[in-house]
Amino acid sequence: MKELDPLLHSQLRLAVMSILMNVEEADFVYLKEKTSSTAGNLSVQLDKLSSAGYIAVEKGFVGKKPRTVCRVTDTGRKAFEEYVKDLRKLLNI
Amino acid sequence: MEEKKITSLEGMAIINEMIQRSKTRRFIGDGNILLMWGYLVVGVAALVWILIDLTHNPAMNWFWYLIWIIGGIATPIMARKRREKAGVTTYADKIGNAVWTTVGLSAFALTLICLGFFLFSGTDTWSSMLMLPLLIVGFAEIVQGVAIREKSLIWGGGIGIVSGLVTLCCIAGGIALYAGWFMPMFIMSFALMMILPGHILNYKSRKER
Numbered sequence: 001m002k003e004l005d006p007l008l009h010s011q012l013r014l015a016v017m018s019i020l021m022n023v024e025e026a027d028f029v030y031l032k033e034k035t036s037s038t039a040g041n042l043s044v045q046l047d048k049l050s051s052a053g054y055i056a057v058e059k060g061f062v063g064k065k066p067r068t069v070c071r072v073t074d075t076g077r078k079a080f081e082e083y084v085k086d087l088r089k090l091l092n093i
Numbered sequence: 094m095e096e097k098k099i100t101s102l103e104g105m106a107i108i109n110e111m112i113q114r115s116k117t118r119r120f121i122g123d124g125n126i127l128l129m130w131g132y133l134v135v136g137v138a139a140l141v142w143i144l145i146d147l148t149h150n151p152a153m154n155w156f157w158y159l160i161w162i163i164g165g166i167a168t169p170i171m172a173r174k175r176r177e178k179a180g181v182t183t184y185a186d187k188i189g190n191a192v193w194t195t196v197g198l199s200a201f202a203l204t205l206i207c208l209g210f211f212l213f214s215g216t217d218t219w220s221s222m223l224m225l226p227l228l229i230v231g232f233a234e235i236v237q238g239v240a241i242r243e244k245s246l247i248w249g250g251g252i253g254i255v256s257g258l259v260t261l262c263c264i265a266g267g268i269a270l271y272a273g274w275f276m277p278m279f280i281m282s283f284a285l286m287m288i289l290p291g292h293i294l295n296y297k298s299r300k301e302r
Contacts, residue, residue: 004101004104009098009099009104010098011098011099011103011107014099014107014108015107015110015111018108018110018111018112018115019111019114022112022115022116023115023181023182023183024181024182024183024184024186024187025181025182026180026182027180027181030180030181033180034111034114034115035111062177067177083104084108087101087104087105090101091105093105
């Protein structure tokens with residue numbers, strides 16, 4: 001049996017990817033609110049997903065406040081679809 | 094939620110839960126841009142109607158450009174604020190942006206074409222500027238209404254298209270667009286097309302919150 005993508009098979013990273021697959025782009029505050037995570041933890045997981053090329057992170061400013069916007073990349077989309085396919089196989093659904 | 098290993102079943106549950114949590118189609122203040130355009134068009138149309146009625150001077154038609162000037166400046170500012178406040182851009186937003194940009198560019202192109210006819214051949218084609226907003230805005234509203242599943246936008250857009258088609262037939266048939274009947278129809282169409290759905294959208298997004 002094929003092993004599930006370890007980068008996605010983790011609670012917070014999977015939650016982030018699931019949200020980003022469902023929208024065009026989302027900012028850090030939105031992701032933090034929807035995943036009920038802490039800023040520090042979310043930041044670390046976003047870095048991991050970004051390093052793997054699964055998401056693109058754009059850092060900017062709104063007035064003087066920083067704003068981080070994330071969107072899923074083609075690599076991330078493919079990886080997520082593959083992950084769901086493997087998950088379905090494992091669960092026989 | 095934190096960084097921890099999960100089982101396959103938990104994985105599937107997380108995916109479902111996050112899809113549910115992020116499927117919101119409405120955000121607070123979603124109807125504001127519609128309301129701004131609706132009140133702007135209705136206000137300027139009423140102003141032009143009153144001024145023409147009082148002065149009988151066709152130069153008052155230049156006031157129509159207030160719509161593009163005010164709307165053109167206010168829309169990007171309001172759209173950016175809305176995007177920042179929502180924190181998310183959905184696929185429906187993306188469709189909406191593309192459709193409304195097309196509407197704006199079409200209106201701009203038609204202005205240039207009408208100006209060209211007027212300057213180079215002296216032909217008055219400005220009445221097409223009264224038909225286009227009804228038809229194309231109505232069409233854009235229906236697309237947006239389908240994307241965010243909002244019936245008031247679909248109905249409003251339909252009313253706009255019907256009014257636009259009536260105007261088109263009048264232009265094609267050489268029937269004069271007298272202010273006495275055309276302006277009330279134009280104002281009523283925009284009120285039903287933008288003001289009413291704008292308030293409904295704001296009410297629903299407040300209620301969902």
